[in-house]
Amino acid sequence: MTDNTQPPRLEIRNLVRRYEGRVVVDDVSLRIGAGQVTCLLGPSGCGKSTTLRMIAGVEMQDAGEIHVDGRLICDTVVRVPPERRQIGLMFQDFALFPHLSVADNVAFGLKGAKEERRARVEELLDRVDLLRHIDAYPHELSGGEQQRVALARALAPRPRIMLMDEPFSGLDNRLRDGIRDETLRLLKEEDTAVLLVTHEPDEAMRMADEIALMRRGRIVQQGAPYNVYTRPVDKAAVAFFSDINVLRAQVNGALAQTPFGQFLAPGLPDGTDVEIVFRPQHVKLDFDRGGRGPLPTPSDGVPARGIVERARFLGNESLVEFRMASDGSRLTATVPNVFVPQTGRVMWLTVRRDRCFVFPLGRG
Structure with a gap:
């Protein structure tokens, strides 16, 4: 010390x-x-x-x-x-x-x-x-x-x-x-x-x-x-420390609206373009149940529908790549141990709010 x-x-x-x-x-x-x-x-x-x-x-x-x-x-x-x-x-x-x-x-x-x-x-x-x-x-x-x-x-x-x-x-x-x-x-x-x-x-x-x-x-x-x-x-x-996912949105009333629901953007004026950044290990996956996913929660926000494009087992974890149904964007998730869903499978994704970072577009 x-x-x-x-x-x-x-x-x-x-x-x-x-x-x-x-x-x-x-x-x-x-x-x-x-x-x-x-x-x-x-x-x-x-x-x-x-x-x-x-x-x-x-x-x-x-x-x-x-x-x-x-x-x-x-x-x-x-x-x-x-x-x-x-x-x-x-x-x-x-x-x-x-x-x-x-x-x-x-x-x-x-x-x-x-x-x-x-x-x-x-x-x-x-x-x-x-x-x-x-x-x-x-x-x-x-x-x-x-x-x-x-x-x-x-x-x-x-x-x-x-x-x-x-x-x-x-x-x-x-x-x-x-x-x-x-x-x-x-x-x-x-x-x-x-x-x-x-x-x-x-x-x-x-x-x-x-x-x-x-x-x-x-x-x-x-x-x-x-x-x-x-x-x-x-x-x-x-x-610099890990792979990332990025969502883009615009601030309105200190909130940024995305397919995963709203994210807080305090201190940023209306109309500011922002990037919401989160790591693949903080994406949670759930199975599709007749076209429905899990219910929204304050900690995980709104679930968004994704289609599996590729899944690979990496040893200690599995990497799953998705095409999002809302806008065709790509997101990745990592899952501990073996999880290799078939290409084309529909799943629901949520993002832990306490593991997301909101930055004005272009910062860093």
């Missing part, structure tokens, strides 16, 4: 970076406490890695400040060199030295007496369960083992801050979850502030104490994973 009486371990204020007149990082600010993991999440090319490089000191910002434990380490005048920032780096490319043993790779950035360096190497390799490979070379290890060596090397100098740029994307899916959890445990034990760059929402949700959602060089939303997921700032924020 972050101590609010202490300055954050890492604070960046209003960072800006331009390339050939184009702004690629635009007024980015973050605060990360000791032991906290923040994920900078966004699509490729949105400025995540550039932000990391500025914090590491390998690239200079055009404006803004970087502070570590309340001390200014970089602005457009002051610049502490990268090697004195006590910041560790981990990248997708493990960048292990092929001609050095595991022990020498981990010890590469260490200073002090030989005995102290060796003790630190053995301690970390024991914690990542690689002590038995201490004299091996990188080519003798699996990808997951190389990742753990890279982690031990990054932790060896006891950095106060760890910057991680897509560090798990090269791992096999079955290895990835275990390595991520192990990495997170070690970083928490070291009380390291972590800034993790990823374009994978699942990774951010699994690892982060806080998510900063980035788009076109700016942070558009920041908060705990639950809040970012359940209170998205716009349609694009919803879509």
Whole structure:
């Protein structure tokens, strides 16, 4: 838990970076406490890695400040060199030295007496369960083992801050979850502030104490994973975490009328075009009973008639695609376990009102 009486371990204020007149990082600010993991999440090319490089000191910002434990380490005048920032780096490319043993790779950035360096190497390799490979070379290890060596090397100098740029994307899916959890445990034990760059929402949700959602060089939303997921700032924020369905409507008397009934649109003037966004897992399905569906309810609204166009079993859930009878639009629903209705079957769909988001058309 972050101590609010202490300055954050890492604070960046209003960072800006331009390339050939184009702004690629635009007024980015973050605060990360000791032991906290923040994920900078966004699509490729949105400025995540550039932000990391500025914090590491390998690239200079055009404006803004970087502070570590309340001390200014970089602005457009002051610049502490990268090697004195006590910041560790981990990248997708493990960048292990092929001609050095595991022990020498981990010890590469260490200073002090030989005995102290060796003790630190053995301690970390024991914690990542690689002590038995201490004299091996990188080519003798699996990808997951190389990742753990890279982690031990990054932790060896006891950095106060760890910057991680897509560090798990090269791992096999079955290895990835275990390595991520192990990495997170070690970083928490070291009380390291972590800034993790990823374009994978699942990774951010699994690892982060806080998510900063980035788009076109700016942070558009920041908060705990639950809040970012359940209170998205716009349609694009919803879509970044999952597939979406979208209904279009127009506001009249703070209400938007759709085939699923009315949706509240408070604060929007009459005539405003809106998009009602909801995820496939929040669509409820019911069978047709002689041309009738379930009765309307306050929580689920009015049922709308749909015709199955395709259904597929995906392993943990089934995906059903519908053509809506009211206007021919397409909607998708996901159902736990196996549910594969025949093409052409008529069903009734309802949408949970507390899982819908109403945005003015064009927002996000």
